[in-house]
Amino acid sequence: MALLEVSNLEAFYGQTQVLRGLSFKLEEGSVTAILGANGAGKTTTLRAICGMVRTAGEMRFAGERIASRATESIVRHGIAHVPEGRGTFMRLSTEQNLKLGAYTRKDAAGVTDDLERVYRYFPRLKERRNQQAGTLSGGEQQMLAVGRALMMRPKLMLLDEPSFGLAPLLTEELFRILGTISSERQVSMLVVEQNASLALAIADHAYLLETGRIVMSGRARDISRDETVRKAYLGY
Amino acid sequence: MDLFLQQTSDGLAFGGIYACVALAVVMIYQATDHLNFAQGEMAMFSTYIAFTLLHHGVPYWWTFLLTMGISFIGGVLVERIIVRPVEGTTVLNEVIVFIGLLAIFNSLAGWIWDYTIKPFPSPFPDKAPFGITFIGPHDFGVIGVTLVVLAAVFLFFRFTPVGLAMRAAAQNPDSARLVGIRVGWMLALGWGLAAAIGSVAGMMVAPIVFLEPNMMMGILVYGFAGALLGGISNPVGAVAGGFMVGVLENWVGTYVPFVGSELKLTVALVLIVTVLVFRPSGLFGHVVVKRV
Numbered sequence: 001m002a003l004l005e006v007s008n009l010e011a012f013y014g015q016t017q018v019l020r021g022l023s024f025k026l027e028e029g030s031v032t033a034i035l036g037a038n039g040a041g042k043t044t045t046l047r048a049i050c051g052m053v054r055t056a057g058e059m060r061f062a063g064e065r066i067a068s069r070a071t072e073s074i075v076r077h078g079i080a081h082v083p084e085g086r087g088t089f090m091r092l093s094t095e096q097n098l099k100l101g102a103y104t105r106k107d108a109a110g111v112t113d114d115l116e117r118v119y120r121y122f123p124r125l126k127e128r129r130n131q132q133a134g135t136l137s138g139g140e141q142q143m144l145a146v147g148r149a150l151m152m153r154p155k156l157m158l159l160d161e162p163s164f165g166l167a168p169l170l171t172e173e174l175f176r177i178l179g180t181i182s183s184e185r186q187v188s189m190l191v192v193e194q195n196a197s198l199a200l201a202i203a204d205h206a207y208l209l210e211t212g213r214i215v216m217s218g219r220a221r222d223i224s225r226d227e228t229v230r231k232a233y234l235g236y
Numbered sequence: 237m238d239l240f241l242q243q244t245s246d247g248l249a250f251g252g253i254y255a256c257v258a259l260a261v262v263m264i265y266q267a268t269d270h271l272n273f274a275q276g277e278m279a280m281f282s283t284y285i286a287f288t289l290l291h292h293g294v295p296y297w298w299t300f301l302l303t304m305g306i307s308f309i310g311g312v313l314v315e316r317i318i319v320r321p322v323e324g325t326t327v328l329n330e331v332i333v334f335i336g337l338l339a340i341f342n343s344l345a346g347w348i349w350d351y352t353i354k355p356f357p358s359p360f361p362d363k364a365p366f367g368i369t370f371i372g373p374h375d376f377g378v379i380g381v382t383l384v385v386l387a388a389v390f391l392f393f394r395f396t397p398v399g400l401a402m403r404a405a406a407q408n409p410d411s412a413r414l415v416g417i418r419v420g421w422m423l424a425l426g427w428g429l430a431a432a433i434g435s436v437a438g439m440m441v442a443p444i445v446f447l448e449p450n451m452m453m454g455i456l457v458y459g460f461a462g463a464l465l466g467g468i469s470n471p472v473g474a475v476a477g478g479f480m481v482g483v484l485e486n487w488v489g490t491y492v493p494f495v496g497s498e499l500k501l502t503v504a505l506v507l508i509v510t511v512l513v514f515r516p517s518g519l520f521g522h523v524v525v526k527r528v
Contacts, residue, residue, distance in 0.1 A: 050414065071413040080414075087411035089404050100404050103397065104416035152415065 001063065003028040003156060003188050004049070009057035011041070011048040011212075018044045020212040021057070026156070026205075031182050031189045033199035033220060035233055036209035042192040043084055045209070046158045049190075050074055050081045062155065076104050080149035084160040086141045090134030094125055097133045097144055101151030110153070118147040121177050138165045142174065150181065157181075159191045163198060171195070175202055196233040200224040208233075241370040243486040249375035250458075251482020252382030256437035257452075257459025258478040259389065260430035262471050265463070267406040267426050268323070270330050274337035275434055276456030278314070280449060281341045282307040282435030283442050284349050287356060296359040300439060304432040311431025315424040323423070345449040356442035378440045385436050386475055389429070393471070402426060454501050458485065461504040464511045467521025476520065481507065 004026040011019040018041050026032050034042045048055045051071045059067040066074045075081065080101075089097050098118060102111040119126035122143040128136060133144060142162060149157050162178070163171040179202045182189055193199035200206060206223040208216035216223065223229055257275060264272045286303040294302065318337065322329040360377030368376070393399040405412040405422035412419050437459075438452060445451050458481055466477025481504065489500045511518060 052410070052413075072416050072418050075414055076416045083411065083414065087408060087414065089407050089411060091407055092400070092403065096400060099397075100400065100412075100415050100417075103401055148415065 001028075002026060003062060004190075005058075005060040006049070007058045009045075009048055009055060009059065011044050012054045012056075013044075018053075018212050019048060019055075022209075022212075022214055024207055024214065024217065026188055026190060028155075029182070029186045029188055030204040031179075031191065031202050033196075033203035033206040034190065034192045034209055035196045035199065035206060035223075035229070037232075038194075039211075040209040041212040042209055043160055044212075046081060046160050046190065046192055049158060050079065075152070078152070078155035079158065080152045080154035080156070081158045082145045082149045082160060082162060084164065086138075086145040088133045088136070088141050088144060090132070092133055093130050094133050094136065094144060095129040098125070098147055098151050101148035102153075105153065111151070114151055114153060118150055121150075121181070122147055139167065139170045142166060142170075146174070146178070150185075150187075154187060156188045156190065159189060161192060161194060163193060163195050171198065178202060196229070197224070238370060239490065243490045244483055245371035245379075246375055247483035247486035248479060249371075249378040249482070250441075250485065251462075251479035252379050252386075253437045253441045253455060253478075254458045254462045254482050255386060255475040255478025256382055256433050256440075257455055258462035258466065258474040259386065259471055260434040260437070261459055261463050262468060262474040263426050263430045263433075265468055266471070267402075267423050268330070270327070270334065271460065272337075272430070273331070273334040273456075274341060275430065276452030276459070277338045277341035277345075278307070278311065278431050279434035279438035279455075280452040281345050282310070282431065283356065283438035283447055283451070284345050286435070286439050287349070287354060287442075287447055290357065296357065300359070300436075303435050303439060307435035308428040308432040311428040312424045314431070315427035319427070320420070320424075342449050349449075351449060354447040356439075356447045358443040374443055381436065381440060385433060389433065390472070398425070457501060457508075458482070458504045461507045461511075464508055464518055467518030469517065469521045473518055473520030477518065 002025040007023045009019055009022040010017060022045060034045060036042050044053060047053045049059065051069055051074050055067060057067060061077050061079065064077060066077065089100065098115060102114065105111055124140055125143055125147055128140065136144060146162065162174055166174065175198055181187055191199050191203065200220045200223065203220040206218065206220045207214050208229060260275050261271060282303055285306055286299050289299040289302060290296065319333060322333050358374045360373045363373055393403060401417045402422045402425060405417050405419045409419045437455065441455055442451065459478065462478030462481040463474040465480060466473035466475065485500055485503050488495050488503050489497055
């Protein structure tokens with residue numbers, strides 16, 4: 001059974017329709033990349049799954065209908081969204097930000113374990129645990145956003161431009177950690193990335209989005225070999 | 237020197253009341269970016285509820301706690317039923333609802349309990365402890381009670397998960413939803429807490445100014461002044477601001493000859509304008525910087 005099943009998804013900002021009937025499936029434990037140019041609807045796809053925009057169509061997560069439910073109810077099923085711009089709680093400490101990720105969990109011991117795990121993945125966050133999160137650098141805040149998502153112990157992570165604003169070395173490290181997380185923790189991921197080669201490197205499947213429609217889908221390996229994708233999105 | 241001590245401690249007592257009002261106002265402001273103009277009237281209404289409870293023979297401190305509880309529930313209900321439909325619409329809509337609430341609570345109190353001035357008891361003994369003479373027993377008690385309430389609120393926000401969730405919801409509602417926080421309920425909870433804190437201010441000030449439907453009008457202006465002086469974006473600052481306004485008001489009233497007690501309220505208004513012109517973020521406020 002697919003973990004996430006989206007059929008005929010449409011999304012709107014006011015009167016403007018951004019997604020025009022997306023249908024796709026996400027297998028459990030797999031990493032899926034959504035590629036596309038600016039304005040293709042990648043971010044909107046993630047926001048639509050979390051109920052942050054007005055949508056039409058059908059969405060099932062682990063068999064349950066999630067379409068047109070409230071964001072806070074959807075995420076409680078185990079969907080962690082790492083938003084574009086990181087969504088840091090600026091005036092709370094790093095550790096408080098992380099603890100908020102576990103807000104819906106009741107297993108205190110598990111939360112403590114996961115906090116230590118996040119600190120293992122991102123030692124920088126441990127160094128800055130008592131610092132106001134707004135004073136962290138962009139890269140640290142990105143780590144914080146990923147860490148906060150992990151604290152939910154999610155079944156699915158939605159990652160919106162995780163490489164945005166990061167130095168190349170940091171980006172590589174972040175993706176290495178994401179790869180580790182997906183294989184170690186069996187977390188499924190849906191990654192939206194401008195940097196297509198990075199995303200394809202950790203993805204099993206990929207979809208190519210153009211003006212709100214899926215124009216190509218397949219195994220990440222095949223997509224990265226495709227002539228048009230290479231020219232348009234990989235740049236060689 | 238005696239006069240100075242007297243005026244200062246008296247100012248601190250009023251300051252504690254202003255601090256409660258300021259904190260209540262800031263709590264709602266932080267979550268919604270709007271000043272709740274009805275905060276004072278809600279506190280006044282709570283005080284009438286306390287008055288009724290006392291009238292029916294409920295002991296004072298039970299009345300105190302019950303009133304806080306009833307005010308909390310009332311605040312939650314007001315948010316859920318009246319404020320929620322206009323939340324996130326336009327500024328004007330929300331302000332009109334706040335002013336409407338002010339008028340409703342004011343008239344309702346007058347209609348139920350009439351407009352005659354009523355005495356409200358002070359729960360404190362006739363003498364201040366330790367043989368202190370420069371401060372009245374009620375003033376002394378007010379300072380104590382408000383400090384306890386403010387400390388409790390501080391501990392709640394600092395150390396409980398719900399307190400943390402409320403701060404998160406106020407700072408970044410979208411991210412709060414994404415970690416599963418029910419932002420709408422946090423807002424309602426904020427209204428409840430604000431109403432409960434406000435009720436303390438009402439019950440503490442009523443023995444001094446006497447209970448009547450317009451009792452909180454002036455107090456609310458001082459509360460606003462305190463919140464602005466300390467920093468409307470910083471609850472701790474707002475509390476400090478409340479105390480400062482209380483003391484300042486008394487000093488100016490005593491030592492600036494032409495002000496006296498008639499022009500005291502003007503001090504608050506002058507303060508509000510001065511702060512807004514020269515330091516809009518207040519003494520301890522965060523200057524809002526947006527990264528683009």
